Amino acid sequence: MSGEFLCLGIEGTAEKLGVGIVSAEGEILANLVRQMKVAEGIHPSEAAQHHATHLPALVRAGLERAGVEMRELSLIAFSRGPGLGPCLRVAAVAARALALKHKLPLLGVNHCVAHIEIGRLTTGAEDPLTVYVSGGNTQVTAFAQGRYRVLGETIDIALGNCIDQFARELELGMPGGPVVERLARRGRYLPLPYVVKGMDLSYSGLLTAAVRLAERERVEDVCFSLQETAFAMLVEVAERALVQAEKEEVLIAGGVGVNARLQQMLAGMCSEHGVRLHVPPGEVLGDNGAMIAWLGVLSYLSGERQRLEDTHVRQRWRTDEVAVRWR
Numbered sequence: 001m002s003g004e005f006l007c008l009g010i011e012g013t014a015e016k017l018g019v020g021i022v023s024a025e026g027e028i029l030a031n032l033v034r035q036m037k038v039a040e041g042i043h044p045s046e047a048a049q050h051h052a053t054h055l056p057a058l059v060r061a062g063l064e065r066a067g068v069e070m071r072e073l074s075l076i077a078f079s080r081g082p083g084l085g086p087c088l089r090v091a092a093v094a095a096r097a098l099a100l101k102h103k104l105p106l107l108g109v110n111h112c113v114a115h116i117e118i119g120r121l122t123t124g125a126e127d128p129l130t131v132y133v134s135g136g137n138t139q140v141t142a143f144a145q146g147r148y149r150v151l152g153e154t155i156d157i158a159l160g161n162c163i164d165q166f167a168r169e170l171e172l173g174m175p176g177g178p179v180v181e182r183l184a185r186r187g188r189y190l191p192l193p194y195v196v197k198g199m200d201l202s203y204s205g206l207l208t209a210a211v212r213l214a215e216r217e218r219v220e221d222v223c224f225s226l227q228e229t230a231f232a233m234l235v236e237v238a239e240r241a242l243v244q245a246e247k248e249e250v251l252i253a254g255g256v257g258v259n260a261r262l263q264q265m266l267a268g269m270c271s272e273h274g275v276r277l278h279v280p281p282g283e284v285l286g287d288n289g290a291m292i293a294w295l296g297v298l299s300y301l302s303g304e305r306q307r308l309e310d311t312h313v314r315q316r317w318r319t320d321e322v323a324v325r326w327r
Contacts, residue, residue, distance in 0.1 A: 007075040009293025012091030013083025019062040020289030029066035031290035048086035077296025080108025081314035088313035112319040115253040118291035123278035129247040134254035135160035142245035151241040152199035162203040187224025255286035302326040
C-alpha cells in the first residue's frame with residue numbers, strides 16, 4: 001500500500017470516540033467507534049477523560065484493521081468542531097501530537113460537513129438536500145455557491161437531544177433513541193405541540209409537553225406521539241426546502257437517521273415529489289472517524305492547508321461557514 005494517499009481521522013465531538021482510515025479513492029480501510037456509557041446525559045469532562053483514556057489503543061487498532069503503519073499515512077484529520085469543548089480538545093491534542101511525531105500534515109475539519117460528505121460517498125448521492133439529525137444538530141442543508149447553505153434548523157434543542165432528554169426524564173434508558181423507537185411501535189397518537197417557525201423548528205416545548213403527558217398516559221402512546229410530531233415537523237421543513245432548492249435527491253445524515261419511522265416518513269415525502277432518498281449504512285450515520293478522514297482527504301486534495309497554530313477547536317463552527325472547495 002506504499003505510495004497510496006491515506007488519511008487517519010479522529011472524531012471526538014461528544015460521547016463517541018472514532019478512528020477511521022480512508023484512501024483518496026474513498027475506500028474505508030478502518031472505521032472503529034468506542035462509545036462511553038451514558039446514564040444521565042453527557043458530562044463533557046467525563047467524555048473527554050474517556051477519549052483520552054481510549055484514544056491511543058483505538059488508533060493502534062485502526063492501523064491494525066487497515067493493515068498499515070503510521071509511516072504509510074499521508075495526513076491526519078480531526079473533528080475541529082462543532083462539539084463539546086473538552087472532547088474537541090482531546091481529539092485536537094492527539095491529532096497534533098501524531099502529526100508532529102510522524103511529520104505529517106494536519107487538518108481540523110467540520111463535523112457537520114463530514115456527515116454530509118461520508119453520506120455522499122457511501123450512497124452515491126451527487127447533489128442532495130441533506131436532512132442532518134443528531135444529538136447536537138438538526139439542519140436541512142443544500143449546496144449552493146460554494147457552501148452548504150442552511151435552509152432550516154432547530155432554534156433551540158436538536159431532535160436527538162429532545163428524544164434523549166425525554167427518555168432520561170422517564171428513566172427509559174440511554175441512549176434514548178432506540179428505546180423510544182421500540183416503545184413507539186405499540187403506541188397511538190395523542191396531540192402534542194407542533195412548532196414550525198418559517199423554515200426553522202423548535203423542540204423544547206414539545207419535550208416539556210411530552211414529559212407532562214407521560215404523567216397521565218401510557219408511555220408507548222407518548223413515545224409514538226413524540227416521534228410522529230417531531231418527525232412531521234422535520235419533514236415539513238425538508239419538503240419546503242426541497243422545493244426551494246430544486247434538488248432531485250434527499251440524503252439522511254446523523255445518528256437519528258437510523259430511525260426506521262423517520263426514514264419511512266422521508267421516503268414518503270420523496271416519493272410524492274419523484275426524488276430519490278439516500279440512506280447511508282448505519283455505521284457511518286452516527287459519529288465516526290471515517291467521515292473525518294474522508295473530509296480530510298477532500299479538503300487536503302482541494303488545496304486546503306493549516307498551520308499547527310491555526311488548528312484551535314471551534315465549538316460553534318457552523319456548517320455554512322465552511323468553504324467547500326472540492327465541489
